[in-house]
Amino acid sequence: MVAATLPGKATHQHTRAFNQQLVLRAVYDHSSISRAEIARQTGLTRTSVSDLVGDLLREGLVEESGRGPSNGGKAPILLRVAADSRHIIGLDLGESAFSGVVVNLRGQVVRSLRLPLEGRDGEAALDLVIELVQALRADSQRNLLGVGIGAPGLIDSDRGVVRWAVNLDWTELALGPLLEERFGLPVVVGNDSQVAALAELTFFRRPRPQNLVVLRIGRGVGAGVILNGQLFQGDGYGAGEIGHVAVDGLTGRCRCGSVGCLETVASMRALVAMASQGSPEVVDEASLFSSFAAGDGTAREVALGAARHVGRAIAGLVGALSVRHVLIVGPVAGLGQPWLEEVRSTVRQSSLPVLATETRIDFGHVSDDIVALGASAMVMTNELGLSLVR
C-alpha cells in the first residue's frame, strides 16, 4: 500500500529528460530567446543548454529565428518554438454539438469542424466522436502529437475513462484506450472545465500563474483548478465540480439528481429559463444579454442574483485554496462588466478581507474553442512535458 504512494526513483535519464523539458519550456514561454538567456533562467550551464537545444533542434521542436541585439560581442542566435512542427487534434464534446480543432503548438487553429449532436447519446455519440477525429485527421497527417478530448462529467484522465457523463449516457466508458487502438495515436481525455483551465494556463497567461481557478459558465457550471502549475484533478478526478455543490436555501432539483445545486441558479440554461418567465423577450442567451444590457428588471434581477451565487462559490474557493487568480470563461461573459462587478463585490464581502483584496477576478479568453484548445494543451502537457514543476 505504501509503495503505491512512493514517488519513483530519480535516475540520470530522468535528470536529462527533466532538464530538456526545462529548456523547452523556457523557449515556449518566450516568443524568442537566446541560449545564454535559457542558461540564466534555468540555472543550467551553457554547455548543457547547447547540448539540450541541439536535441530539440534535431527533433524539429525548436528553430532558429534570427539574431538578437548584441551586447558588444557577437549578436546571439535566437530560438523559438517551431509552432507548426507538431499538430494536435482537440475535441469539445459539447451539449448541442461535438466540435474539434487542429491546432499547432501555439494553439493557433489550423482547421475546425462542428458536428451537431442532435440528441445522440451512448453508442451513437461515440460514433460521432470517431467521425470527428477521422475527418480532422484526414488532412492533418503531419506530425500529429495526439488527440485531446474535453468531455462533460467525471473523467479519469489517468486511464482515459469517462466515469460518468449524464448527458451522453456514458458510464465507465474507456474512451481514451478505445480511440488509441482505433487511430494509433496518443489520446487523452479530460473534463471540459478542467481542460479549459489548461487552455488559459498554456496559451493565454504570461507569466504563468502558479495557482489559477477557471470557472466556466455555460449550459452548466464547472471549474478547473491549477495548483502548483499543474491541473489538479483530485482523488475522484472531480476537482472543480462546484456546479453540483448544494447552496444553502435553494430547493430546485438538478439534472444530476441532487437538490439545490449551484447550477440550478447560475448556469446559462437556468438564467434563460428564469428570466424568460418575467421577460417574454428573453428566449435564448443572446436575448438575455441584450435585455440585461438594456436594463430589463427581470433580466437584471436574475443575472445579478446568479452573480452573487457565483461570488459566494468563488469566495469558498478563495477560502479553501487561497488562490489569487480567478478567471471566468464561457457564454456568461456576454453579461459583461456590470455582471462581473457584482461577482467581485460579493467575493469581497464573503471572504477574509486580507485574502479578498489579493484576489483578481477577470473574464478569461473569449473563444468558443476554449475546451478544444484545452484538450490540445493536455496532449502537449503529456507528450512534451510543458507544464512540468518540481
Added chain:
Amino acid sequence: MVAATLPGKATHQHTRAFNQQLVLRAVYDHSSISRAEIARQTGLTRTSVSDLVGDLLREGLVEESGRGPSNGGKAPILLRVAADSRHIIGLDLGESAFSGVVVNLRGQVVRSLRLPLEGRDGEAALDLVIELVQALRADSQRNLLGVGIGAPGLIDSDRGVVRWAVNLDWTELALGPLLEERFGLPVVVGNDSQVAALAELTFFRRPRPQNLVVLRIGRGVGAGVILNGQLFQGDGYGAGEIGHVAVDGLTGRCRCGSVGCLETVASMRALVAMASQGSPEVVDEASLFSSFAAGDGTAREVALGAARHVGRAIAGLVGALSVRHVLIVGPVAGLGQPWLEEVRSTVRQSSLPVLATETRIDFGHVSDDIVALGASAMVMTNELGLSLVR
C-alpha cells in the same frame, strides 16, 4: 517574471539527495524494513540502497533493529528510524495559552510545557514565545532539528512571517527569522490548522493519503489541505481558511470583521454561546458535550445545526478538490458520533452523489498537542525532506 516560476534544474547532487530522502521515507513509513524491501519499494538498485542506507546509519537517523524472517537464505538485517536521534521543539500558540512539546522523530512527546497567555498580545506575547522555547531547549540539547511553530492567522511559511494574527495583534511579524537569530536553530512557522493536517499526515495516517483535508474546530474553525502528499498553502498562504467564508443567510458579525462567517455558527465558542442561551447548564465545552449527550433540546439543535453548516463546507471542499479523505479534529470531537453522522449525511445531500459516496469523513487523532505535533512535523518535513513527492 517567468524565471521565478520555472523550477530549478536537476543535477546529480539533487538526484542523490532525492534518492536518499526516498530511502529515509521508506524506512520512516515502516516500523522496520530490510534493504531488499527498500529496493523493491523505491525502485533503486540494491547497491544504491546499501550505499544510501550507509549514509543514514552514519548520520544516526537510521539504526539496525535485529533480523527479519529468512526466505531460505540468511535472515535479512532490519532497519528502523532511530526515533530519538533527533528531537524537535513544536509550539502551539493557542488562544488561552502557548504550549510546547519536545518530540522525537516518531512524534512521541518527550517533554511538554504550557504557559497561560493571560490576555497578552504584541511584544508581550512574543516574549512568551521566547520564554517557552528557552525552557524547552534547556534540557533538550541533543541534536535539536529545529523549532516549529503553529500560530493562528495568515502565516507566510516561506519567510516565517505572521502576516496577520488578529488575537495576538501581530501584523507582518518576522517570527521565524527573529527566533532563528536568537536561538541559532532552524525555525518554521505555519498556520495552526494547516500544521494540524501535517501532524495527521506525518504521524497518524498509514498508508499516507495523497490528498487529505483536516478540519479543525475549536475556538475557531480552520482547515489544513494536503494535496499531492504536501501541505498546500496557496498564493496568500491562507488555504483552508474556511472559517471566514460567508455562509448564505447568516448575518452575525465575526471577529475577523466580516459578516456571516462559518465561524460565527460552527466554532466551539459560538456553540457554547448559543446553547447557553437556551440551556442554563451549558457554561463551557464540557457542559455542552454532556447536555448534547443527554439529549438536551437546545444543545442538540445548536450542535446539529452547526454540523449541517460544517457538512456544507465539507461538501464545498469535496466539490472543489475531489478529496476522498476528510478528518475533523479539535474539541468538537467531544460531540461524538451522532454529531459526525449529521455532518456525513449533510455532505451526502450536498455534493455530487458519485463523489460523496467515495468520501470518508472521520474524526482524526484526539490530542491537545496536535498543533504542536504538526509544527514539529513541519520541521521534519523541511529538514529531512520526509514529505517529498514527484
